[in-house]
Amino acid sequence: MHLYDSVQKTKRKFEPLEEGKASLYVCGPTVYDDAHLGHAKSALVFDLLVRVLRANGYDVTYARNITDIDDKIIKKAAEQNKSIKEITGFYTEAFHQEMQALGVIRPDIEPKATESLEAMFTLIQKLIDSGHAYTTQEGDVYFDTSSDSEYLSLSKRVQEEDDKQQRVASSSLKKNSADFALWKSVQDGSVTFESPFGAGRPGWHLECSAMIEKHLAKEHQPYAVDIHGGGADLLFPHHENEAAQTRCATNHAIANYWIHNGFVNIEGEKMSKSLGNSFFLKDALKEYDGEVLRFYLLGSHYRSNFNFNTDDLQVAKKRLDKIYRLKKRLFGLSHNFEKTEFQTKLLEVLSDDLNISSALALIDEMISSANETLDTPGKHKALKKETLANFAYIEKVLGFGVKNPYEYFQHGVDPQTKEKIFDLIQKRNEAKKAKDFASSDKLRDEILAFGVNIMDTPDGTFWEKI
């Protein structure tokens, strides 16, 4: 398996610390608001990575954190006159539900900042003891970036030359402008956590380093985890700082491989609150089947920037439809899991830095070929079994085609409408039987008005929501 390492900027063969095992830590959401399409993309990318690693036989330990200590959370709680826990609990639950709708598998470990404070204290103390951190007069603890000769090696940035000026300009008590808070002292009585360094709250970057040490890191390994992932924007400063803390506090680097997923833009514009075009996942899920969103968001390479627009989403749906139409042709048949050449090829392209486009091309070719054969007379028993086994593999590795095909095509249609459609189809079939095609075509138009396509097959008339 090969993965593009966004720090070394090259594709590297994946060689885990322990043979047959893989550990993966991904930066998860800060739960102060609804998840947007960017969160979805990131979660989906690492979901795919975990699935492909597992398909390659790795015993994967997958951790994705929940940041539940944050200024924005505290602010929101104050605004809405709610407790921190109410806010984080609500958005964590919403996040979980939305992830489930997208078919994202739950991480093996989902650490929360509030449950990892001890690990953070340990890390801070180590950094203070080793001279990599200092306490200011205000009671804040900062990481001393000048004490780390490898600082900025991750993001390959050049140290700012204007440190002196900035120190004069700001009233900050930081030694270097790049220094970042490990612990922020809070004296105003707002939400605080007790610590050996006084009351306050931890710095964001520290959370991930601490959680990795607590849950994944092992003694005598050169790296704490095999793979560390997150959105492309996290490389600097978040991951740079994480790497610095871990490097200076422990005797290992934080990660061997770095994976960063590309950003989601909406209709060509960056998603942001200030632009007002934030596309919340919950809104998208009201309109589209979660699996369609999964298929669409996963449909182009994880590293490229993704331009979300509804036209492309419709195109993606059409492509996913093809999987389900063939599944309808095979509905009700049983199969054994047999290994096919298709599956080998599929895993091969996915193992090359998650080449989803090649994978989809293979799937389309497999579908066309199966349809072609099924269109010819005969029972095609072997082909059907093989195709079903292929579909089972696609479900497992890609999470596509996991639903009942009939239900999939009825997404978003309420029971009353279904009944009406059913009645109209009955009437149309009667008209057809009487060769009253004028009436049957008129009835078909009525059905079409519901946004529903119908198709006559040897097994009867079926309908699909367009």
Add this chain to the structure above:
RNA sequence: GGUGCCAUCGCCAAGUGGUAAGGCCGCAGCCUGCAAAGCUGCUAUCCCCAGUUCAAAUCUGGGUGGCACCUCCA
């Protein structure tokens, strides 16, 4: 200003040295009462210029045009 990424058919999008995958749209056809679905066939020489090479979309140099990050951010 610093750092980095990208530029392939109308649209989406693979391919990092060996002569352009796949999907959508379009056209022609098979099937169908007609459709829909399915199937078949057709449709690009890879932003520009120069270079390296037997061979380049793929490497090098120079342009042009997009984009991202630079301590809120998946």
